[in-house]
Amino acid sequence: MQEQLPIDDRPSFGRTLHAYRTGGGMSLQALADLVHYSKGHLSKIENGDKLASAQLAHSCDDVLGAGGELVLAHRRAGQGRPRTRRRRPAQLPMAPAPFIGRTTQLAALDAVLDRSHQRGGEATGVVVVDGMPGVGKTALMLQWAHRVADRFPDGIFFYDLLPRGEPADPAQVLAAFLQALGVRADDLPGGTADRAALYRTLLAGRRVLVVLDNAVGAEQVRPQLPGTPGSLVLVGSRDRLSGLVARDGATRVSLRPLSTYESCELLRQVTGHRQPAVDPATMAKVVGRCGHLPLALRIAAESMAAGEDGRAHWSADSGGWLDLLSAGGDEVASVRAAFERSYRALEDEAARAFRLLGTHAEAGISLAAATVLLDTDEASAWRRLDALYQVHLVEQPTQGRYRVHRLLRAYAAELAAGDRQACDEGSRRLLEWYRRTAQEALRTLLSVEHGEASGAAAKAGAGPGGAPPPEHAWQWCEAEEWNLRLAVEHADRLDMGTQSVGLADVTTLLDLLRHGEGRAPGRFDEPRDAVRARLRPVPADRDHRNHGGHGGHGGHGGHGGHGGHDSLASAAE
Known part of the structure; x- marks a missing residue:
């Protein structure tokens, strides 16, 4: 439906043009020369005797640097065409159902909305909803947006910023939003900056919700931020968008996989109306193999729901879970495809780090261990881990330790199969480092048990050649206990004998940890001489033969003879 405005109510394009021209000190003839219209024609437009075309309005806006204001004045004036009634965009897609959990995150979004609508709010509210692929960011945003739609009387916008796996151009997004606001295609400004200026002008004084899904970076989002208080922008991304938080004051709402109860409830509700109840054993297997990830x-x-055959696949122990986590040929409903989009966006060194970490980050890997695995220095290792952390391909459960989600590990293992030699070399470096550091820790603890600690060992500030303090050794053992158990399995897979990794020494350490019920050094059952005999260092020449030279590097904190000492200190910190 269209509404014709009375002539007296229409803003005058001619008056606005005259104001910009004279304000900039430009003569009518100079403007005529620049826009290729006659001086007389422009004079009649300024006096209201003629109507301006959309092309002329754009040309004058560009020449006078009006930033879209002349285009807006032309549109508001109507210029001989009926003006459309102001539209209320309502672009939200349907929210997935059922929706389980996320009460804390929903409350956080409510709090941001309340702050942004308080009288005297200083700026548009911006929220970043981030999390790993498949964790339910879109579902949360849509669920909440539908709940609060009536709080935004001037409309709700929605745009997928990664359609078909390719980042959307901000100019294209703005064009869609402007047209939703009633701007005709032939009236759209040409560049991103001019479109953003017109977009902010049209939204001034309005209260809208803007939902931007699958953002790939802060620069892609900023042009869509309204310039005045009262509106709210909800941004979903696999990237943490730290720049948007730091510079633009966005609030972060991070999503993790569901709890065990929530996962079971989601599975029950999705399957319950089509199939008999899933038995508890099958339920536990499915939830575990899906890693509590909503998409999975x-x-x-x-x-x-396909019946007994479908259940049989999930009950089997044959692996290949990622093959099962795909709904036909729909890439939007495929866990592997979701992971692949994130992996393809990585730079080469970060991608290599992801492939290597997939085998060794189940229990959490320290920065020192990652430095050895990646065969680099600590600063470079941190940069690569942080690049993965920023896009949720690794988690950081505690400071200085990194872990990879179960399904991401399965995906990394698939990738590693195509880079087997490099990944196996990295594994051998890391397993040898675990052996060396575990031996040093055990020797330190046994020395304390029998009163044989050297003067250097008793000092926390022992030099590079001194033994580590016993408290560092014990803390390292506690932090790495599960990794040491896994190291035995990895070494067996790589056919690394006891001389290569010191499997007997690692097993001994694990046994001692089990018997250390007081959780303090000095409470071990095995006779000292039997243990210490098994802790004799492997000769350097034998290490070199068995490990292709990787075990003896001294330049990458932790590769060489004293790297374990540094790692024990790092664990204490």
């Missing part, structure tokens, strides 16, 4: 759980539920 929904796909698994669809697979199981």
Whole structure:
């Protein structure tokens, strides 16, 4: 439906043009020369005797540097065409159902909305909803947006910033939003900056919700931020968008996989109306193999709804879970495809780090261990780990330790199969480092037990050649206990004998940790002489033969003879 405005109510394009021209000190003839219209024609437009075309309005706006104001004045004036009634965009897609959990995150979004609508708010509210692929960012945003739609009387915008896996151009996004606001295609400004200026002008004084899904960077988002208080922008991304938080004051709402109860409830609700109840054993297997990831759980539920065959696949122990987590040929409903989009965006060194970490970050890997695995210095290792952390391909459960989600580890293992030699070399470096450091820790603890600690060992500030303090050794053992158990399995897979990794020494350390019920050094059951005999260092020449030279590097904190000491200190810190 269209509404014709009375002539007296229309803003005058001619008056606005005259103000910009004279304000800039430009003569009518000079403007005529620049826009290729006659001086008389422009004079009649300024006096209201003629109507300006959209092309002339754009030309004058560009020449006078009006930043879209002349285009806006032309549109508001109507210029001989009926003006459309102001539209209320309502672009939200349907929210996925059922929706389980996320009460804390929903409350956080409510709090941001309340702050942004308080009288005297200083700026548009911006929220970044971030998390790993498949964790349910879009579902949360849509669920919440539908709940609060009535709080935004001037409309709700939605745009997928990564359609078909390619980042959307901000100019294209702005064009869609401007047209939703009633701007005709032939009236759109040409560049991103001019479109953003017109967009902010049109939203001034309005209260809208803007939902931007799958953002790949802060620069892609900023042009869509309204310039005045009262509106709210909700941004979903696999990237943490730290720049948007730091510079633009965005609030971060991070999502993690669901709890065990929430995962079971989602599986029950998705399958319950089509199939008999899933038995507890199968439920536990499916939830575990899906890693509590909502996308994976929904796909698994669809697979199981196919009947007994679907359930049999999930009950089997044959592996290949990522193959099961795909709903036909729909890439939007494929866990592997979701991971692949994130992996392809990585730079080469970060991608290599992801492939290597997939085998060794189940229990959490320290920065010192990652430095050895990646065969680099600590600063470079941190940069690569941080690049993965920023896009949620690794987690950081505690300061200085990194872990990879179960399904991401399965995906990394697939990638590593195509880079087997490099990945196996990295594994050998790391396993040898675990052996060396575990031996040093055990020797330190046994020396304390029998009163044989050297003067250097008793001092926390011992030099590079001194033994580590016993408290450092014990803390390292506690932090790495599960990794040491896994190291035995990895070494067996790589056919690394006891001389290569010191499997007997690692097993001894694990046994001693089990018997250390007081959780303090000096409470071990095995006779000292038997243990110490098994802790004799492997000769350097034998290490070199068995490890292709990797075990003896001294330049990458932790590769060489004293790297374990540094690692024990790092664990204490």
